[in-house]
Amino acid sequence: MLFNSLNFAIFLPVVFVLYWFVTNKSLKLQNLLLLLASYFFYACWDYRFLFLLIFSTFLDYFTGIRMFDAKPGMKRFWFWLSVVVNLGFLGVFKYFNFFSTSFAEALNLVGFKTNPVLLNVVLPVGISFYTFHGLSYVIDIYNNKIQPERNFVTYSVFVSFFPLLVAGPIERATHLLPQIKKERVFNYAQAVDGLKQIIWGLFKKVVIADNCAYYANMIFNDAGAHTGSTLVLGAVFFTFQIYCDFSGYSDIALGTARLFGIELLRNFAFPYFSRDIAEFWRRWHISLSSWFRDYLYIPLGGSKGGTWMKIRNTFIIFLVSGFWHGANWTFIVWGGLNALFMMPLIVSDSNRKNLEIVAQGKLFPTFRELISMLLTFSLTTLCWIVFRAEDMGHAWTFISGIFTPSLFTVPTILPVKILVLTAIFMVIEWVGREQQYAIANVGITMPRAVRWGFYYAVILAIFYFVGTDQQFIYFQF
Structure with a gap:
């Protein structure tokens, strides 16, 4: 179901x-x-x-x-x-x-x-x-x-x-x-909050993830036939697909539990606004990351044994995390890449530098924060290519196809409507990044008509895009 x-x-x-x-x-x-x-x-x-x-x-x-x-x-x-x-x-x-x-x-x-x-x-x-x-x-x-x-x-x-x-x-x-x-x-307030989170989760899944999935699948399934710029767009589509699909599921799960008076653990905290890979993993699939931290990383010695032990333990938990996702070398390499990208932070002892919310209390990030977020997003997207690939040969074909002169051409697949919807979605996420989920406080200071207009727009978008039932990505794990 x-x-x-x-x-x-x-x-x-x-x-x-x-x-x-x-x-x-x-x-x-x-x-x-x-x-x-x-x-x-x-x-x-x-x-x-x-x-x-x-x-x-x-x-x-x-x-x-x-x-x-x-x-x-x-x-x-x-x-x-x-x-x-x-x-x-x-x-x-x-x-x-x-x-x-x-x-x-x-x-x-x-x-x-x-x-x-x-x-x-x-x-x-x-x-x-x-x-x-x-x-x-x-x-x-x-x-x-x-x-x-x-x-x-x-x-x-x-x-x-x-x-x-x-x-x-x-x-x-x-x-x-x-x-x-x-x-x-x-608790009426808790139930209303749960319904809002369910609606936002459905929006992520039906409007963003499923539409991104259509183009991501089209591009990934025929990677050798596309230009470098189109492959980049396909990788970005999958990056948003997996986030909106999985965090959308988590939003629906948390919202549903609230309807029954139960609070579940938060699973996502706006990971694509992270300024380094360590921050990303504190914000992505939080319940799994913390599970491996508490039941594997810390028992192995955690960070108490010096730099070498931290490096060893980091690689172990990322490789195990990759293997947890599935029986394919792509998942193991994906875990290894994330561990590799963590190494500069581990060696420089700066893996816990960005603990607070980016640009907290401000509308815009600083230029340095913006560059850090773009770099982290790019590294994460590269990792998602390997994660999505059927095998390592497929991953190599995709990545090598990006770094060609065709990278600087206009993509042959350019769904403007989906790109605009995704941009609007990210703006909403950015504005609501200090909340438990993006629309938790939407409309509190707005006139009632504007507030309800926003909710109706979200619901209409869900009904407009809903089609055949699309399985959630993480069901396979």
């Missing part, structure tokens, strides 16, 4: 009414409703994989309690049982074919002709996200940061809450579980 589908437009109001008008007298019934709604939501993708979600949930619920109650030796046993089984499922479904193919290709290079053994299985949607939910919960119990949740329904809602189930944000038990266990009272 897609957020931008008619099915979800029916599903959400039905669950909302049942939640606030039928089960509102009982927290247990509200949580049970959320669980059943979440399982129905997931089963709409492929009911056959629902058992995997339930098994993963039960595994971490059971091992979490066993760990907490066990003696030190058995505590490690239950911990590693959960980790190995969780990562085992993820490895089989997501990475088995990659390793099998890579191993066969390596043998072929040294003269041993062999065919890879491949599994003909579909990747369960959201498996990377709910696996990381469970792992963070188990790790926190093992490290004595939290106690296990002994109510199975409560824990199950934490893992499978439908707004975040298939593409995050990756929640922490310390943040979400207390909200699930607490009585919730309908």
